[in-house]
Amino acid sequence: MSQEENLPFNEKYTLPPYKETYRRSLEDSERFWKEQALELEWTKPFSKVLDESNAPFYRWFPDGLINITQNALDRHVKTWKTNKAALIWESESGESRTLTYGQLFNEVNRLARALKDLGIKKGDRILTYLPLMPELPISLLASARIGAVHSVVFSGFSHQAIADRINDAKAKVVITTDYTVRRGKKIPLKQVVDEALKQAPSVEKVIVVKRPHFEDTKMTEGRDVYYHELVSRTGYKKVEAEETSSTDPLFILYTSGTTGKPKGIFHLHGGYGLWTYLTTKWVFDLHDNDVFFNTADIGWITGHSYIVYGPLQVGATTLMYEGVPDYPNPDKWWELIEKYNVTVFYTSPTAIRSLMKYGEEWPKSHDLNGLRILGSVGEPINPEAWRWYSKNIGHNELPIVDTWWQTETGGIMISATPGLGNYMLKPSANGLPLPGVEADVINEEGTRAKDREKGYIVIRRPWPGMLAGVWGDPDRYISTYWSKFKGVYYPGDYAVKDEDGFFFILGRADEVLKIAGHRIGTREIEDVLISFPGVAESAVIGVPDPVRGEVAVAAVVLKQGYEPSENLKKQILSHIKDNLGSLVIMKDIYFVTKLPKTRSGKIMRRLIKSVLSGQQTGDTSTLEDETSLDELKKIINEFE
Numbered sequence: 007m008s009q010e011e012n013l014p015f016n017e018k019y020t021l022p023p024y025k026e027t028y029r030r031s032l033e034d035s036e037r038f039w040k041e042q043a044l045e046l047e048w049t050k051p052f053s054k055v056l057d058e059s060n061a062p063f064y065r066w067f068p069d070g071l072i073n074i075t076q077n078a079l080d081r082h083v084k085t086w087k088t089n090k091a092a093l094i095w096e097s098e099s100g101e102s103r104t105l106t107y108g109q110l111f112n113e114v115n116r117l118a119r120a121l122k123d124l125g126i127k128k129g130d131r132i133l134t135y136l137p138l139m140p141e142l143p144i145s146l147l148a149s150a151r152i153g154a155v156h157s158v159v160f161s162g163f164s165h166q167a168i169a170d171r172i173n174d175a176k177a178k179v180v181i182t183t184d185y186t187v188r189r190g191k192k193i194p195l196k197q198v199v200d201e202a203l204k205q206a207p208s209v210e211k212v213i214v215v216k217r218p219h220f221e222d223t224k225m226t227e228g229r230d231v232y233y234h235e236l237v238s239r240t241g242y243k244k245v246e247a248e249e250t251s252s253t254d255p256l257f258i259l260y261t262s263g264t265t266g267k268p269k270g271i272f273h274l275h276g277g278y279g280l281w282t283y284l285t286t287k288w289v290f291d292l293h294d295n296d297v298f299f300n301t302a303d304i305g306w307i308t309g310h311s312y313i314v315y316g317p318l319q320v321g322a323t324t325l326m327y328e329g330v331p332d333y334p335n336p337d338k339w340w341e342l343i344e345k346y347n348v349t350v351f352y353t354s355p356t357a358i359r360s361l362m363k364y365g366e367e368w369p370k371s372h373d374l375n376g377l378r379i380l381g382s383v384g385e386p387i388n389p390e391a392w393r394w395y396s397k398n399i400g401h402n403e404l405p406i407v408d409t410w411w412q413t414e415t416g417g418i419m420i421s422a423t424p425g426l427g428n429y430m431l432k433p434s435a436n437g438l439p440l441p442g443v444e445a446d447v448i449n450e451e452g453t454r455a456k457d458r459e460k461g462y463i464v465i466r467r468p469w470p471g472m473l474a475g476v477w478g479d480p481d482r483y484i485s486t487y488w489s490k491f492k493g494v495y496y497p498g499d500y501a502v503k504d505e506d507g508f509f510f511i512l513g514r515a516d517e518v519l520k521i522a523g524h525r526i527g528t529r530e531i532e533d534v535l536i537s538f539p540g541v542a543e544s545a546v547i548g549v550p551d552p553v554r555g556e557v558a559v560a561a562v563v564l565k566q567g568y569e570p571s572e573n574l575k576k577q578i579l580s581h582i583k584d585n586l587g588s589l590v591i592m593k594d595i596y597f598v599t600k601l602p603k604t605r606s607g608k609i610m611r612r613l614i615k616s617v618l619s620g621q622q623t624g625d626t627s628t629l630e631d632e633t634s635l636d637e638l639k640k641i642i643n644e645f646e
């Protein structure tokens with residue numbers, strides 16, 4: 007957090023527009039939000055800005071009618087933009103496609119009509135299990151257009167994850183594809199859906215996108231239908247956007263928390279629509295002549311907000327790549343930036359770290375001069391990665407917006423805001439809160455932390471992009487986000503704020519890991535470990551990793567009759583992969599005979615963590631049995 011380092015673009019500080027906008031957003035908030043919201047097209051304008059009567063279930067623009075696709079599509083199709091690229095797509099296998107706003111609009115209408123013909127109605131849930139191919143954003147927009155609720159499952163997740171999400175959301179339709187390709191390897195997806203559907207009875211139809219070059223996949227008569235056949239059953243006819251209220255649900259996206267079961271975070275047409283629109287302009291300064299490349303997957307909120315809804319609502323061009331950044335060569339992204347004249351680029355620290363190791367010649371061999379703004383998201387960016395990113399991609403000139411936000415916040419909350427003239431950056435700082443975001447740092451007692459004192463970040467008032475709730479579980483919404491401190495939203499991150507009001511997010515304050523920027527609860531992994539026949543008890547912790555930021559390690563106690571072995575370890579690892587997919591990187595499993603616990607039986611993960619990272623264990627006075635730690639230390643020494 008050193009302040010010595012002076013960034014060259016600090017000269018460009020032009021704070022006044024930001025400052026004035028921020029001030030007005032808090033002091034005259036009703037008028038401010040009204041003005042902002044009227045930049046969007048409404049089917050029926052709202053008369054009320056915010057309904058607080060059922061707090062903390064805040065509802066924005068409650069009596070307005072708006073459908074997010076009107077602002078993402080119809081609005082542009084009425085103008086010259088109908089012939090400009092909305093979506094550019096390329097895949098590892100060499101396929102590519104560019105859809106103008108007009109073409110995207112038509113594709114969305116074709117699928118919307120087909121879904122209606124299948125009997126899908128407003129409020130029904132549609133689950134997608136698709137890689138980054140055009141049919142994914144098309145599915146989301148078609149769902150939104152008919153007032154249905156989409157729920158994207160990341161295409162690397164397991165059949166179990168799909169089944170759990172279908173059952174929680176009671177989805178009627180699944181949209182998937184037969185195959186995707188990763189590092190030259192064919193990966194069947196439809197097969198995973200088939201497996202999931204054995205335990206997910208609510209699904210009536212499976213729509214399958216057929217990829218060229220592959221053999222047919224198994225289709226179930228009456229249930230499964232090919233996408234291309236479905237959408238060509240009738241001639242083209244435009245589907246008017248369903249008259250959704252500002253407070254109708256747009257999507258559910260599942261994310262990990264501190265308990266075992268992922269929670270369905272849901273967002274609404276009006277508030278989420280406005281927040282993604284505004285933050286795209288404020289943070290990325292995105293205009294209709296920009297080409298925006300966000301390397302995230304639409305399986306996460308980053309892709310929802312800043313591949314699909316934000317860039318399309320502002321009428322920019324969004325670029326989407328199906329593949330990994332280092333295959334066939336580690337310059338795939340730099341090549342795309344050059345090839346498509348990308349102006350704004352958004353990625354994660356873990357991706358930067360993974361590309362750094364290949365050396366500087368890869369980005370050097372490309373013309374990256376079209377870039378104006380760089381972005382980072384997902385976890386704190388370490389100084390080495392920041393410097394490499396700035397030097398090699400930003401030529402030590404471009405602002406790097408380090409955007410802090412969450413699935414729950416709908417869009418960016420803390421960042422520099424070039425679109426409001428605020429390029430002000432400090433090393434390691436995320437920046438200042440966006441207009442409307444009343445962020446603060448408080449300590450355990452709930453009082454405001456002093457400047458540079460570590461505490462919890464909280465948000466003191468509602469904002470349009472905020473989650474509407476946890477699907478089917480209103481109590482969990484209140485207990486997770488509104489109970490730790492009274493009357494404020496609790497995100498679960500540690501932070502400090504400095505004397506200039508800059509926020510530095512320091513990482514999770516709860517039992518949630520960030521593996522390569524992906525969020526996973528330790529409890530979620532422990533529940534899967536315990537479901538393995540030989541496992542009696544387990545404790546999962548995160549340990550630092552040079553590329554992924556953090557990876558998981560487990561200490562496992564076996565049941566009587568089971569002996570530790572390499573083979574057993576392998577079986578347990580594959581059990582985790584089957585249940586949680588390939589994102590959970592388990593660095594190791596240590597077999598122990600007991601876990602360090604307090605006298606009241608609480609597992610002391612903190613101690614396991616110190617032992618594993620070779621640090622002092624600190625205070626162990628509450629530990630019930632000191633030998634548990636000695637055993638762990640011995641095992642680790644044997645390994646190294």
Ligand code: WT7
Nearest residue numbers: 308383384385386408409410411412413511525
């Ligand atoms: C958690 C939310 C928001 C899109 C991606 C992740 C961490 C996110 C930053 C950042 C430091 C960050 C926080 C947050 N996080 N961005 N720029 N600096 N930490 O969404 O999966 O909901 O995870 O990611 O810990 O709470 P998510």
